[in-house]
Amino acid sequence: MKGIVLGVGLSLASSAVVAQGQQGDPKATEQWSPAVPVVTPGAFAGWTAPADAVVLFDGKGLDRWASVKTGGAAGWTVADGAVTVKKGTGNIQTKQSFGSYQLHLEYRIPANITGEGQARGNSGLFLASTGPGDDGYEFQIMDSYNNPTYVNGQLGAIYKQTPPLANPARRPGEWQTIDITWEAPRFGADGAVTRPAFVTGYVNGVLVQDHTEVRGGTVYIGKPSYKPHGKAPIKLQDHGDPSQPISFRNIWVRELPERG
Ligand code: MG
Numbered sequence: 001m002k003g004i005v006l007g008v009g010l011s012l013a014s015s016a017v018v019a020q021g022q023q024g025d026p027k028a029t030e031q032w033s034p035a036v037p038v039v040t041p042g043a044f045a046g047w048t049a050p051a052d053a054v055v056l057f058d059g060k061g062l063d064r065w066a067s068v069k070t071g072g073a074a075g076w077t078v079a080d081g082a083v084t085v086k087k088g089t090g091n092i093q094t095k096q097s098f099g100s101y102q103l104h105l106e107y108r109i110p111a112n113i114t115g116e117g118q119a120r121g122n123s124g125l126f127l128a129s130t131g132p133g134d135d136g137y138e139f140q141i142m143d144s145y146n147n148p149t150y151v152n153g154q155l156g157a158i159y160k161q162t163p164p165l166a167n168p169a170r171r172p173g174e175w176q177t178i179d180i181t182w183e184a185p186r187f188g189a190d191g192a193v194t195r196p197a198f199v200t201g202y203v204n205g206v207l208v209q210d211h212t213e214v215r216g217g218t219v220y221i222g223k224p225s226y227k228p229h230g231k232a233p234i235k236l237q238d239h240g241d242p243s244q245p246i247s248f249r250n251i252w253v254r255e256l257p258e259r260g
Contacts, residue, residue: 031163036151098234103253103254156201
């Protein structure tokens with residue numbers, strides 16, 4: 001929450017308009033400073049799923065995933081043990097819903113990536129998919145190797161809420177890891193949030209989010225807010241920018257018991 005530049009002059013009434021129509025200035029929620037320190041990570045260390053994990057992608061197929069747009073088969077491309085975003089097919093999400101969990105995934109920005117800022121290798125991990133499109137809570141995945149953008153939108157950010165503690169991006173073409181602990185939000189019978197969500201995240205083994213409180217769904221325009229939901233799918237983003245599509249592999253999740 002500290003130091004985040006939020007849009008000014010948004011009354012409750014106008015926030016509602018923003019939420020419905022995506023009207024307003026997206027720049028109002030960009031935070032550009034302080035700069036996030038670059039940390040060169042150690043050697044790559046991915047690991048395969050422990051015995052109690054749900055393997056979401058093992059390199060062979062997308063049978064555990066669906067297209068968010070159509071509800072039908074996920075249209076991304078599976079080849080050579082990886083799944084690559086298929087531009088224009090939209091986001092994909094797990095068929096299974098999850099509460100709180102531990103998650104591991106690996107991703108690779110293509111070596112020939114082009115573009116700059118948000119339009120360079122942008123995807124994202126929605127920790128809970130709460131509706132169509134980009135509805136949910138996005139942990140940003142993009143190429144942040146020598147590619148400045150607003151700090152609360154770079155690799156490892158809780159999108160437009162909390163910048164990462166470090167920038168451990170590897171150069172394009174290399175496989176990278178993301179490890180997450182997601183504590184799902186809780187809601188009372190009246191739909192009000194009784195305990196917000198928390199995220200701990202590591203990129204390439206470097207801590208980027210340290211039990212960070214999530215202030216609601218991550219939005220491009222306007223302020224975050226909560227709407228009640230139960231267990232939810234996990235979603236990956238087809239961002240829609242023209243840069244070369246990124247790939248994922250070795251995705252698994254361990255659901256965690258609710259804590260007091
Ligand atoms: Mg994204």
